[in-house]
Amino acid sequence: MAEGSLITDMLKELIGVPSEPIVFKVEEGAIQRYAQAIGDANPLYNDPDSAAGIKHGRLLAPPGFTGWPVKAGRPTEKLFESLVKAGAPPRILDGGVEFEFGEPIGAGDVLTATPMIAGISERDTRLGKTMFTTAEITYVNQRGDLVLKSWATLIQF
Amino acid sequence: MTEQIYYEDVDVGSEIAPLAKIATTRMLVQWAGATGDFNPLHYEDDFARAMGVGSPIVHGALKRAWLGQLMTDWIGGDGRLKKMSCQYRGMDYPRRMKTIDEPLDGETWWCRGKVTRKYEDGDDHMVECEIWVENGKGERTTPGSALVALPTRSAE
Numbered sequence: 001m002a003e004g005s006l007i008t009d010m011l012k013e014l015i016g017v018p019s020e021p022i023v024f025k026v027e028e029g030a031i032q033r034y035a036q037a038i039g040d041a042n043p044l045y046n047d048p049d050s051a052a053g054i055k056h057g058r059l060l061a062p063p064g065f066t067g068w069p070v071k072a073g074r075p076t077e078k079l080f081e082s083l084v085k086a087g088a089p090p091r092i093l094d095g096g097v098e099f100e101f102g103e104p105i106g107a108g109d110v111l112t113a114t115p116m117i118a119g120i121s122e123r124d125t126r127l128g129k130t131m132f133t134t135a136e137i138t139y140v141n142q143r144g145d146l147v148l149k150s151w152a153t154l155i156q157f
Numbered sequence: 158m159t160e161q162i163y164y165e166d167v168d169v170g171s172e173i174a175p176l177a178k179i180a181t182t183r184m185l186v187q188w189a190g191a192t193g194d195f196n197p198l199h200y201e202d203d204f205a206r207a208m209g210v211g212s213p214i215v216h217g218a219l220k221r222a223w224l225g226q227l228m229t230d231w232i233g234g235d236g237r238l239k240k241m242s243c244q245y246r247g248m249d250y251p252r253r254m255k256t257i258d259e260p261l262d263g264e265t266w267w268c269r270g271k272v273t274r275k276y277e278d279g280d281d282h283m284v285e286c287e288i289w290v291e292n293g294k295g296e297r298t299t300p301g302s303a304l305v306a307l308p309t310r311s312a313e
Contacts, residue, residue: 033191037191063241064225070192096244097221099241099242
């Protein structure tokens, strides 16, 4: 470990170890409010009585939506808490995200999310010594189908 | 809803139909409620200043959701979004509100994209795209990429 490294031994131990899964429900009203907040009028997400709604038998979720709340108490926040506990810098920025989509997510689904820290790196940036964590979350529905894998980049400084 | 786009309709360099968006403080409040992301960075002036971003900024995840709409609008009901990614590189600042539902004049954001590759993978007809959100100055604050499967006319 280089001198002054942000990546403590405690942080290294978190890498690759899945956290406690989190279960949550995808509700119709939550999908509609999310679509409205984007300004996306697609009937797939808004109108269960539209042709699109009838075709799928329910509202589908816009890409990346996995139920409310998306943030508070959710997988990435839990990971963030464990990172800070292990000595990571407390200030955080959302660096971006990558999604790999599986089976569609829709109203009535019950999803199980398993978060894991996939990797940690560090480098000097204009914020100073900065740590980059890849938070991987795997989402599976009530039938056991993979519906989403996401990799979020947490920037801590 | 526009007409369905097919694999045969696109080539490397083809542009994705652009999508215009206006971020307002009101919209950020709506987004906070719809996602449960109540970080004051997005609505509290003093807090945003202390965090070093000047004033409240647009949620990265909202810009990501705009890019999701860009793609799903473009691929239509028979296309499938397989992968999407974006990076939050630049800060964006919402327009303030003039009335209860009308924003002040100001910036309009554009979600745009371009086809970078097309290929067949077994029975799937895949199209890779470079996508981004650009601000009123034309700067790409949120670059990303997407991979979609489009229907093919030959399958009809």
